[in-house]
Amino acid sequence: MTAKSLLTVRGLAITAAGRAITTGTNLEIARGETIAIVGESGSGKSLTAKAIARLLPPGVSATGQVSYDGIDLLALPEREMQQIRGRRLSLMLQDPFTMLNPLMKSGLHIAEMLRDRPEFRDRAALNGEVARRLTEVGITDPDVAERMPFQLSGGMSQRIALAAALARDPELLIADEPSTALDVTTQAEIIKLLKRVQQSRGMGLVLITHNLRLAFSTCDRIYVLYAGSLLEVGSARAVEADPFHPYTLGLLLSEPPADKRVPKLIAIRGKVPRADEVAGRCAFADRCDWTKDACRAAAPALAELAPGRLTACIRRREIAAEMQALRGSALAAASPSAAPDSATRPIVRAASLVKDFAGRAGRVVQALKGVSIEVRPGESVGLVGESGSGKTTLGRILVGLETPTSGRIDIGGFDASDFSAMTSAERAATRRIIQMVFQDPYSTLNPRHSVRRSLTEAIGTIGRFPRSEIDARIAELLREVGLPEYYAERRPSSLSGGERQRVAIARALSVKPKILVCDEPVSALDVSVQAQILNLFKRLKLELGLSYLFITHDLAVVRQIAERIYVLYLGEVVEHGSAEDVISRPQHPYTKRLIDSIPR
Amino acid sequence: MTEHVEATQPKERAPRDAIPPAIVIAFIVVAIVVICAFFGGSIAPDSPFTQRLEIGDTPPSAEFPAGTDLLGRDVLSRVIHGAWTALIGPVVVAAGAFAIATVLGLLSGYLGGVVDSGIMRWVDFMLALPGPLVAIVVVGVVGGGYWTAVAVLIILFTAPDTRIVRSAVLEQRPRPYIDAARALGVSKTRILFVHILPNVLPIILAYVVLDFAFALVNLAGLSFLGLGVEPGTPDWGRMLFENRTILFTNPVALLLPAAMVILTAVSMNLIGDWLFARFTRQ
Incomplete structure (x- = not known):
């Protein structure tokens, strides 16, 4: 392995402002090999990639040895390093929407990389080459080269970025979370594409990801990075079989x-x-x-x-x-998931919901095209869909943050089709039935309010209580979500993502609701923390008899929580049934595609 | 129970960046002006009004460190007393513009719709006016001197400040913590003043400091044109006008108040920029 090693990293230690980010990482990759660096947030995986390409942000420095085909990269003058980047070693970054220059046509990103080659001096030859490169990443429509980045979907942008990264035919490609920002079905396509290109070119590939399953299914060897230290290295198959x-x-x-x-x-x-x-x-x-x-x-x-x-x-x-x-x-x-009890009256029933938004140039965009769903008391219902499916809009409508264009909503016996048309007593009663937990743990809490202040305000919305009663209730809420009582004095900035999400759940629970609408509540969390929060949801359901409407793109997550699933596609429910049936025996082609895209 | 959260050490605070030397100097300059404004009477060596027509304008001497003006008044004492009008007017302008702009900006940014359009069109109209010219015309026609000028400046400064508050509010409005408060049924007023305002306040405060500097220069300019303070009042802008004829016999009488206007304005600008950078970095 060492004999034809392409990249050898020895003792790569990264520090930022005197603080260690990684402590001596060793990596090895041979020509044509695929390795994965797997780690959660803060593991230092992205900075390791940037350190190899010598693209660390200012204030961050690296020591150690990075030897690429016998060349010591860290000792190389910047001019010579420029010759290596792109030609021999290329980097592809996570966010497809900020990776392309917004003022450059997509084809130009690739042409830019080819410009200094004499054989592409001629305009026609250059355009031909750009078209050929686009075909390699699966873009056969020649028009795409003429489009601006904002006209492209996420998957399309990521393909352009890949073509640009490959344009100088590097021997090694470092891909930093290339699929994370994309929809599930697009994710699978991009990974398949990466793998295909890697194999046909015999190129080395370093895949940086937080997703262990993805690493197992695509890579030869796995490096597990945790808080700056490598904890495990081994072939994908062996690690999967016996970590x-x-x-x-x-x-x-x-x-x-x-x-x-x-x-x-x-x-x-x-x-x-x-x-x-x-x-x-x-x-x-x-x-x-x-x-x-x-x-x-x-x-x-x-x-x-x-x-x-x-x-x-x-x-x-x-x-x-x-x-x-x-x-x-x-x-x-x-x-087995408990069979939903169809006899009881639904706690939430929405019928033929339509929501129009004003789009560009006066056009109307229909986010929901007549969606009907029901949630019964004590039941967890999954709402599965990708971005643009209207799933978040539906959740926001149910808690009264948006008003539907038409359709009927019944929440616990109240007509909640239009929150602004309800009497304030009815509105308050409805809000005591349905509450929401949001996706982004970093902005779900007011950064200037302590946990106690946030919870006190939430409790205050259902009535006036003496100080002692509020304090007792706060202690109870924190206990329910598994946080120690002294967390009440903390501010959001001193809490981790998982802890913030617990506080957000406590805030939603403070009015003793019967149903929680959870909009991707775990998707922004690290995998190890995700499981804690999912367990919390399960426990709360048992202890408090809560119902959930669980909005997510992640079928595996919904499988753990929901008894019934609605699959939402472009504003319409295309399939619904018990979680068991929908996941094991999908009927609609879109559901099948969703299930096929889970890495295994 | 596996889902138990470990007690975490409270994170140590990031070490505060040292204040750059230029900002330290700016704070010292402002402190001196403030002290002169409030304790001018006890600091100044002489009364700013005592006339000595027999000596007239004289260059700096042991008795008069900054010399005397045409009427034989002590220039140093007049500059020290001048700190009052240099401070109070701009403070009132900045505070007034800040208060009005905060309310308008919050309403405009949070409520949107007709309220937003109405307020923003008014702002557009105000921004299209040539500010200093309007001040000159209004004070010239209405009269009332210094305080009329202050009132006009408050209205003129409110317009751009409203825009800044509004854009800061628009940035906070789509955040989930606002949605969460709405879903809980928290009232609009409470969301505006308890949730949004504290989060936009730092940015607004940084702009208020800049308002002070602009108001100082504008008021000094109006006084120079004879539209500000009453004749005879010790005021830096007014002194520039009064002493322009004795530039060659006692240049200090002109240069000292000019230097004070410039120093104070630059200091406030530096402080405002520094505050802004500090708050927006977080």
């Missing part, structure tokens, strides 16, 4: 399975630490079930336990059997 590090196992188990429903996900407790918080000890020690004093005594080094299998867990040999048992029990556990 050596408790963190890798935890990640695997945290990911909700799409093919069955488990009573409770096995979550990693706590939250992802910063690299400098865990210096000098095992980075995962605080969250690991098998931690011993030795784990905290020194930072464990990666050790080779089997050929090509490295792990930083010093207790691997002792705990191997326990880890396997845990995995086995998690795989075996499955609970």
Whole structure:
């Protein structure tokens, strides 16, 4: 492997403002090989990629050795590095919408890379080459080269970006979360495309991702990065079959399975630490079930336990059997979703909802085209769709943040079709039935209000209470969402994403609602935290008898929560039924496409 | 229970950036002006009004560190007393414009629709007017001197400030925490003043400081044209006008008030820019 190694990284340590981001990463990739760097937010995976390409932002510096085909990249003068970037090593970034220059036609992004080659001096030859390059990334319509970036969809932009990254025929492509910002079905297409291009060109590919399943299905070898340290290295197949590090196992188990429903996900407790918080000890020690004093005594080094299998867990040999048992029990556990009780009266019933928005140039955009759904008491209903399907609009209409153009809504016996037409008493009563949890944990709380202030305000909307009663209720709410009581004095800026989402749930629960509309409540969270929040939703449902309308693009998530599923596509319900039926026996072609795009 | 959250250490605060030296100097200049404005009577070596027609204008000497003007009045004492009109007018303008602009901007940005269109068209109209010229005409026709000028400036400055408040509000409005408050049934007034205002306040305050600097220069200009303070009042703009004829016998009488106007305005500008950068970086 080392003989024809294309890129060798030794002891790459990245620091920003005196703070460690990564602590000595070793990577290796051969020509034509695909490796994945898997990590959660704050693991340092993106900065590692940027450090290799010498594109670190100002204030961030790297030490160590990056040897590319025998050239020491970190020691290279910037001029010579420019010759390497693009030609020999190319970088493709996450967000397709900001990656292209908004003032340049999409074809120009590719032509720009070809300009300095003598054979493309001629305009016709250049245009021909651009068209050929676009065909390689699956764009056969020659018109696309003439379009501006804002006229392209996310998937299309990502294809253009890929074509531009490939234009100088690099031997190595580093793709940083190339599919994360895209819709599920588009994600699968882009990954397939990347893999195809990599194979046909025999190019090296470094895929940076937070998604372990995606890494397993696309890559030869996996590097698991956590809080700046590599915890496990091994071939994709071997790691998938038997992860050596408790963190890798935890990640695997945290990911909700799409093919069955488990009573409770096995979550990693706590939250992802910063690299400098865990210096000098095992980075995962605080969250690991098998931690011993030795784990905290020194930072464990990666050790080779089997050929090509490295792990930083010093207790691997002792705990191997326990880890396997845990995995086995998690795989075996499955609970059928309870059959919805069709006899009871729905708590929310929406009939033929239509919502029009004013589009560009006076055109009307129909976000919802006559959608009807029902949620019964104690039932969890999934609303699945991609961006543009109207799922968020539907949720916002139900809680009164938008008013439908036409259609009827009944919430707990109140006519809630138009919140502004209700009497204020009715409106207040409706709001005590239905509440909402939002997607983005970072702006869901007022940054200037403490947790106590946010919750006090929410409690205050249902009536006036003495101070002592409010304090008792706040303590109760925090306990319900699994936060310690002293968190009441915290401000959002000192909370992690998962903790903020818990506070947001507590805020929604403060009026004792019967149903929560949850709009992608876990999609912005790290995988290990996602499982904690999903478990919280499950527990609250049992303890408080809550109903959920769970809005998501993620079928695996919805499988764990919902008993019934509605599939929304371009503003219409194209399929609905029990979660079991819809996922195992999809009828509509769009549902089938959604299910096919889950990496396995 | 696996879904239990570990106690986390409160994050240490990021070390505050040291205040750059230029800003320190700016704060010192402003502090001196403020002290002169409030304690001018006890600091000044002489009364600003005592005339000594027998000596007339004299260059700086041991008795009069900044010399005397045409009527033999002590220039240094007049500059120190002049700090009052240099401070109070701009403060009133900045505070008044800030208060009106905040209310208009909040309403315009949050309510949208007709309210927004109405307020914004008024702002457009005000921005199309040549500000200083309007001030000259209004004060010239209506009279009333300094305080009329202050009132006119408040109205003129409200327009651009309203726009700034509105754009800051528009940035906050689509955030989920506002939606969450609406879904809970929190009243509009409460959302405006308890949720949105504290989040846009830092940006508004930074602009208020800039308003002060502009008002100072404008008021000094009006006083120079004889449209500001009453004749005889110690005022920096007025002194520029009165002492322009003695530039060659006692240049300090002209240069000192001019320098004070420039120093104070530049200092406030620097402070405003610095505050703005600090608040918007977060």
